[in-house]
Amino acid sequence: xxxxxxxxxxxxxxxxxxxxxxxxxxxxxxxxxxxxxxxxxxxxxxxxxxxxxxxxxxxxxxxxxxxxxxxxxxxxxxxxxxxxxxxxxxxxxxxxxxxxxxxxxxxxxxxxxxxxxxxxxxxxxxxxxxxxxxxxxxxxxxxxxxxxxxxxxxxxxxxxxxxxxxxxxxxxxxxxxxxxxxxxxxxxxxxxxxxxxxx
Amino acid sequence: xxxxxxxxxxxxxxxxxxxxxxxxxxxxxxxxxxxxxxxxxxxxxxxxxxxxxxxxxxxxxxxxxxxxxxxxxxxxxxxxxxxxxxxxxxxxxxxxxxxxxxxxxxxxxxxxxxxxxxxxxxxxxxxxxxxxxxxxxxxxxxxxxxxxxxxxxxxxxxxxxxxxxxxxxxxxxxxxxxxxxxxxxxxxxxxxxxxxxxx
Numbered sequence: 058x059x060x061x062x063x064x065x066x067x068x069x070x071x072x073x074x075x076x077x078x079x080x081x082x083x084x085x086x087x088x089x090x091x092x093x094x095x096x097x098x099x100x101x102x103x104x105x106x107x108x109x110x111x112x113x114x115x116x117x118x119x120x121x122x123x124x125x126x127x128x129x130x131x132x133x134x135x136x137x138x139x140x141x142x143x144x145x146x147x148x149x150x151x152x153x154x155x156x157x158x159x160x161x162x163x164x165x166x167x168x169x170x171x172x173x174x175x176x177x178x179x180x181x182x183x184x185x186x187x188x189x190x191x192x193x194x195x196x197x198x199x200x201x202x203x204x205x206x207x208x209x210x211x212x213x214x215x216x217x218x219x220x221x222x223x224x225x226x227x228x229x230x231x232x233x234x235x236x237x238x239x240x241x242x243x244x245x246x247x248x249x250x251x252x253x254x255x256x
Numbered sequence: 257x258x259x260x261x262x263x264x265x266x267x268x269x270x271x272x273x274x275x276x277x278x279x280x281x282x283x284x285x286x287x288x289x290x291x292x293x294x295x296x297x298x299x300x301x302x303x304x305x306x307x308x309x310x311x312x313x314x315x316x317x318x319x320x321x322x323x324x325x326x327x328x329x330x331x332x333x334x335x336x337x338x339x340x341x342x343x344x345x346x347x348x349x350x351x352x353x354x355x356x357x358x359x360x361x362x363x364x365x366x367x368x369x370x371x372x373x374x375x376x377x378x379x380x381x382x383x384x385x386x387x388x389x390x391x392x393x394x395x396x397x398x399x400x401x402x403x404x405x406x407x408x409x410x411x412x413x414x415x416x417x418x419x420x421x422x423x424x425x426x427x428x429x430x431x432x433x434x435x436x437x438x439x440x441x442x443x444x445x446x447x448x449x450x451x452x453x454x455x
Contacts, residue, residue, distance in 0.1 A: 094333075
């Protein structure tokens with residue numbers, strides 16, 4: 058028989074749903090929640106609810122934002138002729154940290170993966186193609202992780218984009234193959250950005 | 257300029273308050289919250305609030321419970337003549353997992369630590385001594401972590417308990433010094449329990 062009280066057990070269960078958080082870490086975190094003041098626990102729970110209620114996808118680049126259009130898309134000082142396509146919003150953060158990129162972004166929310174049943178319809182490919190109408194965009198940079206799925210997605214998009222007369226480039230292979238873009242240091246990412254080659 | 261939307265930034269900040277969760281892990285977790293369904297996010301936030309609202313300390317052993325008295329204290333099949341004193345509720349879970357202990361518990365919520373200003377008044381020592389009135393309790397087992405603070409707390413409590421004619425014992429030094437009770441495997445903990453010696 059387990060003597061953990063039901064509300065505590067429920068909290069441990071909820072916390073262990075996070076990837077990378079096992080049962081033991083979740084138990085530690087649950088007890089930390091218990092030792093918080095009522096206000097701090099309320100503030101944590103509120104932040105979770107708020108993020109869900111207030112955030113939605115930017116109408117243009119699909120990144121999370123609490124406005125109609127995110128601050129990057131709304132910034133008139135940025136170059137609208139380049140779009141950098143990334144898998145995930147945290148990749149936008151990673152590239153912004155290099156302070157070397159001044160174009161726009163497009164967030165795919167995944168990579169093509171036929172084995173897991175992820176096709177172009179589940180990604181924001183339609184929204185990307187809609188942005189390529191007109192003469193504004195001159196170049197689309199593929200900034201997916203250098204993995205099999207990332208390369209396949211880049212090749213797939215390049216095939217759709219090149220017939221439109223738009224340059225399709227990808228990040229240079231300065232990134233160690235199989236690694237995750239999110240954890241690359243600033244200088245590696247910068248070299249990958251500046252050494253990008255045409256597909 | 258950081259382009260992370262404010263509600264997301266707030267959530268990352270709240271999550272990075274957990275010890276062992278750095279900014280990068282908190283960011284990952286925040287994006288996982290974003291990719292949850294509304295119901296799942298609501299359920300996580302609710303579990304945090306619920307744990308705080310519904311749980312309080314057991315009137316007897318001080319462990320967290322949603323009832324007046326916790327299931328261990330309310331269980332008449334357990335031996336009320338032995339009390340096992342632990343630092344933290346998760347240590348109760350650790351000892352219960354050995355399935356070798358059938359007595360009661362008492363949770364201190366800390367260890368004596370004069371450098372950090374933690375004295376007996378901040379722990380549940382008063383509540384422990386109140387339980388020792390009468391003839392019921394014959395033995396108190398000190399099950400603190402085998403650290404300087406744990407040993408000091410055990411010695412301190414033994415000095416208070418022995419004049420009452422009650423046996424004060426402590427877990428055997430089968431536990432590697434400086435380690436944490438929470439992470440001991442079942443068999444090590446069992447040997448520590450059965451090899452306990454009088455103080």
